[in-house]
Amino acid sequence: MNLKKVLQSKECGSAVVLVALVVVLLSLMGLGLLQIGLSSRLLATQATNKIKACSAADAGLTKALFEINKKLKAKALSDQSLPQVTDETLPGCDATFSYKITAASIKAALGVNSLTIESVGKYGYATRKVHALIGLKGLFDSAILVKDRMSLMPNTLVTGYNSADPTDKDFDLKIGTTSTLADRIPLGPGTVVEGDVFVGIGGDPQTVIGAGGTITGNKYALDMEPDFPVITPSSLLTDWGTSLSAKGETITINSAGSGTYSGIDLSKADGNPGTLEIQGGKVVLHITGNIDLGQGCELIVRPGSSLVLYIDGDISADNSVGVNNQAGNVKDFQLYATGTGDQVFNLKAKSSVFGTVYAPKVDITLYPSVEMRGAIVGKSVTFKSGGKFYYDEALRDNVSIDDEGARFIVKRWGEE
Amino acid sequence: MIMARKRISTQYGFTLIELIIAVAVSLVVILGVAVSLVDSQRSWHRLYNRAFSDVVTDAYVARKTFNAAIRKASKNGFFIDDNGNGIEVCYYADDNSTSVDRYARFYELNGELNLIRGKLDPKVTLEVQTVCGNVSECLFTTAGRSAQMILTLDNGSQTITTVSCALMHNE
Numbered sequence: 001m002n003l004k005k006v007l008q009s010k011e012c013g014s015a016v017v018l019v020a021l022v023v024v025l026l027s028l029m030g031l032g033l034l035q036i037g038l039s040s041r042l043l044a045t046q047a048t049n050k051i052k053a054c055s056a057a058d059a060g061l062t063k064a065l066f067e068i069n070k071k072l073k074a075k076a077l078s079d080q081s082l083p084q085v086t087d088e089t090l091p092g093c094d095a096t097f098s099y100k101i102t103a104a105s106i107k108a109a110l111g112v113n114s115l116t117i118e119s120v121g122k123y124g125y126a127t128r129k130v131h132a133l134i135g136l137k138g139l140f141d142s143a144i145l146v147k148d149r150m151s152l153m154p155n156t157l158v159t160g161y162n163s164a165d166p167t168d169k170d171f172d173l174k175i176g177t178t179s180t181l182a183d184r185i186p187l188g189p190g191t192v193v194e195g196d197v198f199v200g201i202g203g204d205p206q207t208v209i210g211a212g213g214t215i216t217g218n219k220y221a222l223d224m225e226p227d228f229p230v231i232t233p234s235s236l237l238t239d240w241g242t243s244l245s246a247k248g249e250t251i252t253i254n255s256a257g258s259g260t261y262s263g264i265d266l267s268k269a270d271g272n273p274g275t276l277e278i279q280g281g282k283v284v285l286h287i288t289g290n291i292d293l294g295q296g297c298e299l300i301v302r303p304g305s306s307l308v309l310y311i312d313g314d315i316s317a318d319n320s321v322g323v324n325n326q327a328g329n330v331k332d333f334q335l336y337a338t339g340t341g342d343q344v345f346n347l348k349a350k351s352s353v354f355g356t357v358y359a360p361k362v363d364i365t366l367y368p369s370v371e372m373r374g375a376i377v378g379k380s381v382t383f384k385s386g387g388k389f390y391y392d393e394a395l396r397d398n399v400s401i402d403d404e405g406a407r408f409i410v411k412r413w414g415e416e
Numbered sequence: 417m418i419m420a421r422k423r424i425s426t427q428y429g430f431t432l433i434e435l436i437i438a439v440a441v442s443l444v445v446i447l448g449v450a451v452s453l454v455d456s457q458r459s460w461h462r463l464y465n466r467a468f469s470d471v472v473t474d475a476y477v478a479r480k481t482f483n484a485a486i487r488k489a490s491k492n493g494f495f496i497d498d499n500g501n502g503i504e505v506c507y508y509a510d511d512n513s514t515s516v517d518r519y520a521r522f523y524e525l526n527g528e529l530n531l532i533r534g535k536l537d538p539k540v541t542l543e544v545q546t547v548c549g550n551v552s553e554c555l556f557t558t559a560g561r562s563a564q565m566i567l568t569l570d571n572g573s574q575t576i577t578t579v580s581c582a583l584m585h586n587e
Contacts, residue, residue, distance in 0.1 A: 022449045025453060036460070
């Protein structure tokens with residue numbers, strides 16, 4: 001009864017104040033927690049959005065490069081057809097990207113190296129912009145590139161020159177393998193490589209490269225796998241349904257004779273060698289079978305002419321035969337392996353060999369009597385009989401959009 | 417006597433039992449409130465640290481700095497220390513540079529992540545910057561044309577490990 005009276009009394013108590021104070025304190029702390037949670041969530045969201053926008057911008061640049069290379073391969077590149085997209089959605093994500101490739105003129109741009117890609121990625125309010133200057137890369141960045149073994153006989157000299165600039169004496173060449181197995185580049189005694197020698201990713205240059213010979217540059221392991229673009233002959237070539245055969249005679253092919261043939265067979269008859277003569281512009285041949293060069297026979301590319309040879313089969317050569325690129329311009333004789341099975345090339349020359357060989361799945365054996373000028377990509381390369389190998393730096397530095405296997409790569413990159 | 421008892425019993429006051437019960441109840445309430453307050457304060461502090469402590473902001477800054485430097489680096493010519501505690505990359509100073517003319521080197525020393533920027537040919541240091549402190553572990557690795565930084569920061573009360581990976585885009 002007394003307690004009831006006390007509770008009902010009009011006297012001021014402190015409990016209500018205390019409870020109110022506690023409630024206020026707890027509320028403030030709760031609000032603080034919410035505020036911090038909200039702030040950290042906002043920061044995290046912003047950071048995530050920026051990362052997504054950045055990824056979208058990168059993807060846009062990669063896609064732009066892919067699209068322009070697709071057009072380049074299809075020979076459909078023109079000032080009016082430069083790839084461009086706006087707000088394309090990044091697959092698996094709500095981010096979008098837009099890209100634009102700009103050049104005053106394709107041909108002019110390649111001359112001054114000013115073809116640019118600008119890519120913008122967006123996600124929410126986050127925007128990221130990247131830009132790149134792109135340029136052409138050919139098939140022959142290395143003097144000799146193999147996937148397996150490169151065998152240089154004793155006293156071989158590997159050096160360079162620049163057909164586009166004869167005054168250039170500061171050669172920058174490299175040879176190498178993508179293999180990491182031991183002794184893939186055995187250098188014979190007296191062999192000199194005036195440049196760098198590289199081995200496959202993770203390989204030990206000391207074990208992959210033989211101890212013999214002299215290397216004036218560096219030995220190192222690749223940090224990135226080189227790409228080996230697949231080369232396919234044009235589907236527009238005329239299929240002649242026959243082989244090119246010359247037995248003790250000379251047959252001449254000009255640009256009108258370009259097309260697909262089942263083989264090339266040159267053989268000696270009545271003491272006369274068979275000769276295939278390329279004369280009259282650019283001749284493109286796709287050989288679906290083998291090339292057999294009998295004793296003393298020759299494949300001659302006359303000055304002012306050029307031969308682009310795609311072959312699905314093997315090349316075999318007897319004694320004293322060869323490819324004779326008379327003008328001495330390495331781009332006048334281009335050989336590409338396009339077969340799906342195993343192929344073997346035996347290349348010989350009565351004198352020097354001028355040309356390029358791109359056959360990343362082929363075992364290649366070279367027998368130049370004097371020297372070879374150009375570049376080689378093969379599965380394995382055996383350089384018989386010593387001699388000299390001259391790498392033409394113009395193959396790397398002067399790539400044009402008409403070159404086989406040319407593709408755009410990023411030369412300079414930046415972001416805002 | 418009876419009158420006196422009646423007078424006494426009508427006086428206001430609490431019995432000992434009532435006081436004990438009241439004090440006990442008050443103690444329980446105060447204890448509960450105190451525990452709740454302390455717990456809230458700890459949660460607040462923990463959340464604040466998780467969001468804004470020095471190691472968190474340092475890790476964020478280190479990640480951003482590393483990414484920005486690596487992304488614009490040249491894929492030809494980067495070096496990693498044998499123990500993985502440092503990485504050096506080269507890059508173009510600006511769009512007008514005709515060749516790779518700058519370098520950036522990240523390395524960990526005495527619990528700090530440092531960044532040196534400088535010129536190449538001849539190699540001249542232009543700037544030394546401490547990106548962050550409280551570094552307990554820092555490891556750099558590369559694969560192909562990408563570089564990775566695994567950074568562990570520890571300020572004594574909080575440990576955070578951040579992993580950054582970026583691609584070198586330049587030739």
